[in-house]
Amino acid sequence: MGVDWTALEEAIRVAALRHAAEVIAEHPEQNFYAIALHGVSTSESENIAMPLLALNSVEALERDRQSESRDLLVERGEDLDEDDNYEDRSDADLQGQLSVEHVTETEDEFQDSADETDEADEDEDSEDLDAVLSAIEADLEDDDGDSFYSDKWEPSDWHWSAIDLCQDPAAQIWSDAMTDLATREGWESTIKRYYHTLVAVAQSLREELNERTKVDLVAYVADDDHAEKLLELCLTPQQLVEHFPQLEQPVQ
Template sequence: MTALRHAAEVITGHPDQDFYAIALHGVSTEESESIAMPLLALNSVQALERDRATASREELVERGEDADEPADYEDRPDAQPNSPLEGEDVTLEENSIVISDADDQEFEDEDQEDTDEEDLDQVLASLEEGLDVDDAESFYSDKWEPSDWHWSAIDLCEDPAATLWSDAMTDLASREGWEPTIKRYYRTLVAVANALREELQQRTPADLVCYVADEDHAEKLLRLCLTDQQLSKYFPQLSQLVEGQ
């Protein structure tokens, strides 16, 4: 089995990684001009954490914050980053500065703006704290999105074999109809995912979640690919829905 060989090569080639999932993806159930061969994807706990940390740093940079500076870092009040000269001591004589009513209003406006910014920061912070921890573990998070994984697009075979296979499937769909062909195709993918899990369980102690990824039929495919124990462990909400049916 080509998928098994590729998956085993990645896992054995990275003994320091704790792999948790394998997915077949990249095939849409919506009718199109051709039927492509699925892509194989794997991810590990370490790769997920590293990619999330990288995304957080990139977000800080986009917001204009220095990811390398501590959160409580502040410039000195007298810092002049654009000036080549060091700050000089300035002595102001008493009564040398006159502040008008307009200046008072300007200072009050600035104080109000600072207060508004602080209020906004507090609101955003409270919203972030209120987010469920489960959001990072849900099926629709990056943890279970194979296109976001470190090993996200492994070809099961190279051209010209992949093209010949795609042409044959597309020709079959044109003769027998798209819907029956794609249904048969997905049944085959589910069987491959189940075979991957069963075979790899004999080679590694990891509880690998092997599934077919498709947003339009995500929950149904998970129920077909995962064991009852995996469904309850990794997707408890979905497991409860299944039990309630």
């Protein structure tokens, strides 16, 4: 059994367009910036799957990042609800404060005090180092925040991350047909033809959905092993310059 690639492209395009249009229409207040087809491995496996659809908006990305930051602070044991000026408030808990007593320190007591001072200095130095490392880490995260390998462009991390485009038995029929073709004619040639189909769908989705979005929609096929090549095939030259200036010139 062969594969009707034209029919497959149309089936994926129609299903993806319908699902994406529904999500966008249900959230008119959000700015959708990207749509992706993903979940199809280029590595040889037992079967060739149908792609998943993913979308994300600027607002959803920011909300998810804030939630992730809050979870990280909780894991570190930081109390997010504590008033920063708690100690200066009139109702601050004064229990446990020690009264000052004028005593004469013995030599041993003086040495103990000196040791405690040294330990305190070491703790302060350690805290300073932790603060510096945290600042460096934050700067690195800011620098990578919009790179292709950040959550901004990783479909599996998006709010709408795994929309099935085709239900069984249709999905299984297409999968079996492509897997059978790969068995007879070779995995590489089959998966290459399949990805050619997915790229065509992504280009079509960008053209058809751009009029429904408030920003220039980035539509692409996501695969870590061939990320740059797929971006160059799916995006317009202007989008490449705007979002991924580090990439080489687009494929002609």
